C-alpha cells in the first residue's frame with residue numbers, strides 16, 4: 209500500500225473507524241498470506257524503479273506516440289517479469305504469479321499492452337492446440353519472445369458465428385503446403401490485438417479444405433512479417449484498424465491473404481491432422497475442442513472483471529469519504545457523500561460484487577483444471593457443462609462489472625468524468641470484455657441450450673450435473689417457500705431460474721405444436737431464454753460466493769467474519785430486491801416480506817458504512833495501479849486534480865493562436 213506523509217483527515221478518520229484487520233481481508237482476497245507476499249514482491253520489483261513512467265500524460269499523446277510509448281513500456285516490463293511469464297509453460301500453473309503479473313501490468317498500461325494477446329491468447333493456443341512436437345518448437349520461442357504473436361479469428365463479416373468464417377486454408381499435397389486465402393473483403397481478419405504493427409506471427413483460424421472437402425475451422429501458425437525487417441511478407445496485407453473507445457495502445461489489426469503458402473506442419477494438429485497425402489484424420493473426441501482458447505480466456509475474464517471493479521470501487525469509495533456536499537442539517541458541517549444512503553446503495557454492492565466475482569473466478573479456475581485433467585485422460589464429458597457455466601459467468605461478470613464501474617463514475621459526480629479519475633479507462637476496457645471473446649447475449653444463449661437439455665433430463669428423472677441439480681425440485685407443482693435467510697434466498701434464486709427455464713421449454717413446445725420449426729420456436733423464445741440463463745448464472749454466482757465465504761472465513765477473526773458475512777447478505781438482498789417481480793411469480797414471497805427485506809437492506813448499509821474505506825483498502829491496490837486523482841491512498845484529491853489540469857497542453861501558453869486566427873475576426877465582424 210502506498211503511503212505518503214500527508215493523508216486527508218477524512219480518510220484518517222475512516223481508517224480509524226474500521227473495526228476489522230484489513231490485512232486479514234487482503235490475504236483472504238489473494239487466497240492466502242503467501243500469495244499476498246508473492247504479489248507484493250512482484251509489485252515491488254516492477255514498480256519501485258519508475259523508469260517506465262510516461263514522459264507526458266498518455267492522454268495528451270497522439271495515437272502514434274501512445275502506441276510507441278506502450279511498446280517502450282512493454283519491453284521494460286517484459287524484461288522485469290520474464291521469469292514470471294515463463295510460468296505460463298503449463299496452463300494449470302496459471303497461478304498467483306501470473307495474476308500478479310497481469311495486475312502489475314496495469315501500472316504500466318492505462319489501456320493495454322500490444323503484447324496482451326501474446327500471453328492472453330497466442331501462448332494459450334499453442335498450449336491447447338499443438339501436438340507435442342509443435343509445442344516443443346513454438347512454446348519456447350513464444351515464451352522467450354523470440355516470436356511475437358496474436359490470435360486472428362474474427363473477420364470483418366463474422367465474429368460470433370465461427371462456422372461462417374470465410375478465410376480458407378487449402379491443402380496442396382504437391383508441395384505439402386496450405387494455401388491461405390481471403391476470398392472477399394468480409395473475409396479480412398479484423399480486430400486481433402497487436403496485429404496492426406507489433407506481431408510477426410499470427411494464429412489464424414481458417415476453413416480447412418483438403419481433397420476438395422471442407423472440414424470446418426482450424427488454427428494455423430502463420431508468419432506474417434519478416435523476422436529481420438518486420439516488413440509484411442509477400443501475399444500478406446496487414447494494418448491497424450483505427451481509433452476505438454479503448455484498447456488504443458493495443459494496435460488491433462486487419463489481415464488478408466493472397467494465396468499465401470505455409471508448410472503443412474503449421475496447422476495446429478492436436479485435435480485433427482492432415483497427412484502428407486492430404487488425408488484428414490480427426491483425433492478429438494469432442495467437436496468443439498478447437499474452441500479451447502476461448503474457454504480459457506472466458507475464465508480469465510471473470511477474474512479480470514473482479515479486479516477492474518475492485519479498482520473502480522476503491523476510487524469511488526475513497527473519493528466519497530473525502531467529498532463533502534450539501535447541508536441536510538444546517539447546524540452541522542457538510543457531510544461526506546459516503547454518508548448518504550443512496551451513495552452507499554451505489555457503492556457497497558460494487559464492493560460485494562468484486563468479492564463475489566473474485567471468489568467465483570478462483571472456483572471456476574479450479575473447476576476448469578478438473579475438466580482439463582479429465583480431458584487429458586480422454587474424458588470430455590464435463591466440457592459441455594463447463595462451457596455453459598463459463599459462458600454464463602463471463603457474460604454476467606463482464607456486464608455487471610461494466611455497469612457497476614459506470615455506477616462508480618456516477619458516484620464521483622463531475623470529477624469522475626475526468627480521464628485522470630481513472631474510471632473512464634476502466635469502463636472502456638471492461639465494457640469491451642462484454643463483447644469480445646463471445647458477446648453477452650450469444651454466450652447466455654449457449655448457457656440456455658444446456659439448461660433446456662438439463663430441464664429435459666430432470667423431467668425424465670435422469671441424473672443431473674452439479675450446477676443444475678436444483679432442477680430436480682422444479683416439478684413439485686408448488687411455489688418455493690420464501691425464507692429470507694441466505695440459504696433461503698439462494699433457493700429462491702434457483703426457483704426462479706427453474707421457473708424461467710420451465711417457461712421457456714413450455715413456450716418452445718407450444719410454438720412447435722402450433723407448427724413452427726424447432727429453429728423458429730427457439731428463436732421466438734430467445735428473449736426469455738437469455739433471461740433464464742441470466743437467472744441461472746446469478747443463482748450459481750450467489751451460491752458460490754456464499755459457500756466460498758463461509759468456507760474461507762471459518763477460521764477468521766470475528767470482525768472479519770462479520771463484515772464478510774454482511775457483504776454476502778448485502779449481495780443476496782440486493783439481487784432479491786432487483787428481482788421482486790420474479791420472486792412474486794416463482795416463490796411465496798409476500799408484499800410484507802419485500803417491505804421487510806428493503807428495510808433489512810437499508811440497515812445493512814448502515815452497518816457496513818464504518819468499514820467501507822477499510823474494505824477497499826483491503827483490495828491493496830497501489831496508487832501506480834489505480835492511476836487516479838480521486839482514488840489515491842492519501843486522498844489528496846483536489847491537489848492532484850489541479851496538478852493534472854496544469855499538465856494540459858492548452859495551459860502551456862496564455863493565449864492560443866486560435867483566438868487570433870478565428871475568434872478575433874469573428875468578434876470584429878470580419879468573417
Ligand SMILES: CCCCCCCC/C=C\CCCCCCCCCCC/C=C/C(=O)SCCNC(=O)CCNC(=O)[C@H](O)C(C)(C)COP(=O)(O)OP(=O)(O)OC[C@H]1O[C@@H](n2cnc3c(N)ncnc32)[C@H](O)[C@@H]1OP(=O)(O)O
Nearest residue numbers: 286310313323327328368369370496499595644645646657
Ligand atoms: C513483454 C511483456 C509484456 C507483458 C504483459 C503481460 C501482461 C498480461 C499478462 C497476462 C495476460 C492475461 C490475460 C488477461 C485477459 C485476457 C484478455 C485477452 C484479450 C482478448 C481479446 C479478445 C479476443 C477475442 O475476442 S478472440 C475471438 C473470440 N470469439 C468468440 O468468442 C466467438 C464466439 N462464438 C462462439 O463461441 C461460437 O461460434 C458459438 C459458441 C456461439 C457457436 O458455435 P457453433 O460452432 O456455431 O456451435 P453450435 O452449432 O451453435 O453448437 C453449439 C454446440 O457446441 C457446444 N459448444 C460451443 N462452444 C463450445 C466450447 N467452447 N466448448 C465446448 N462446447 C462448445 C455447445 O455446447 C453446443 O453443444 P450442443 O450439445 O449441440 O448443445
Ligand SMILES: Cc1cc2nc3c(=O)[nH]c(=O)nc-3n(C[C@H](O)[C@H](O)[C@H](O)COP(=O)(O)OP(=O)(O)OC[C@H]3O[C@@H](n4cnc5c(N)ncnc54)[C@H](O)[C@@H]3O)c2cc1C
Nearest residue numbers: 359360361362366367368399400401640643644645646649
Ligand atoms: C476490443 C476488442 C478486441 C478484440 N480482440 C480480438 C482478437 O484479438 N482476436 C479476434 O479474433 N477477435 C477479437 N475481437 C472480436 C470479438 O471477438 C468479436 O467482436 C465478438 O466475438 C463479437 O462478435 P461480432 O463483432 O461479430 O458481433 P456480432 O455477432 O455481429 O454481434 C452484433 C449483435 O448481434 C447479436 N447476435 C449475433 N449473433 C446472434 C445470435 N445468434 N443470436 C442473437 N443475437 C446475436 C449480438 O448479441 C450483438 O448484439 C475483439 C473485439 C474487441 C471489441
